[in-house]
Amino acid sequence: MIMDSRISSATYFNQGLAGMTTAQNAIAKAMQEISSGQKEIRASSDPSTTASLVELDRSVSRLQQYQRNADAADARLGQAENTLQGMSETLSRARELAIQFNNGVHDDVSRQAMRDEFGQLRDQMLSLANTRDERGDYLFSGSQVGTAPYASAVSAFAGDTRGLNISVAEGRSVRAGWTAEGLQGALQTLDDMASDTSLTTVDAARFDSLVQAQDLAITLRAQVGNSMNAVELARADNEGELYGYTATLSALRDTDYASAITELNKQTLVLQATQSTLARVQGLSLFNEL
Known part of the structure; x- marks a missing residue:
């Protein structure tokens, strides 16, 4: 029973760490978009938008x-x-x-x-x-x-x-x-x-x-x-x-500040909740060892 409890605690702890990493990455992304004024768009995650931006940039350059x-x-x-x-x-x-x-x-x-x-x-x-x-x-x-x-x-x-x-x-x-x-x-x-x-x-x-x-x-x-x-x-x-x-281009590339701030606040709450959960899980693990 103690072994099962330890396994469950370890699983929760690892899941919590993964959740923290995800939230931290989301917070960093939101903060970067707010400070730079542009969305973070990567070809690997959004190839369609990336291709559209390249073509639009070419069209703008040609017209200029x-x-x-x-x-x-x-x-x-x-x-x-x-x-x-x-x-x-x-x-x-x-x-x-x-x-x-x-x-x-x-x-x-x-x-x-x-x-x-x-x-x-x-x-x-x-x-x-x-x-x-x-x-x-x-x-x-x-x-x-x-x-x-x-x-x-x-x-x-x-x-x-x-x-x-x-x-x-x-x-x-x-x-x-x-x-x-x-x-x-x-x-x-x-x-x-x-x-x-x-x-x-x-x-x-x-x-x-x-x-x-x-x-x-x-x-x-x-x-x-x-x-x-x-x-x-x-x-x-x-x-x-x-x-x-x-x-x-502005609609595709520029930061939607309202959405970015909402996402930042949301992920901050998620991070805080995850940290609190991890602290409790870690405390339970120590108690079970005793």
Whole structure:
């Protein structure tokens, strides 16, 4: 009878120790979740949730990259819009000056003053055509963003005509780089009028080159506006998807503080009860030995 009692006491004691370990682990888990703000999720115990979290994290990361691309495209587009406006204004002044150059009788001093201004307009156009973005990439060299479109006002266009596209959403990209090849005639005209003192008029072909270049600047600016609208739409769509994904991630990963605190209190009571039971069992064991 004494032997049976000892066996029963040992069994209760071992079960109590196991219960204490379980309660202590549960308390540690609850405290960790409360302090970190995130649930403890392990692939071994919850493979489905773990797989969902991995996929959601990938989706969020992809959308965040699209948003960074959209920001970069937006900055580039804004700079392009300002540059093209500057081109249009410069070419408009060049046309006015060409008309002035052709009208009336001018002495050498006034003609030289106009040639000097043609030279200034040439330099402005060359600088605008070779505009770089904040990363140092050229805006108007097509896809050859590391190559200046024009080495000088009389050099050939060094870029290409492919343009540059930037991905801003799933399956969507926007044009964010253009070709300035069509400006070559205008640059040549401005250089001719600035440097060739034998010219006393701006002929029709040269004047047309200024008109065509201004038309190109206006057309490109409209394309830039379309791209800016597309970026805004893509950014709004990305934000909507990000909100949904982050809300789902929060529901799966973030600590439910009310539940965690309830579990902590519950397991604390279980631990205290188990410790009390073990103390009684241990006391009975000593009594039986006596």
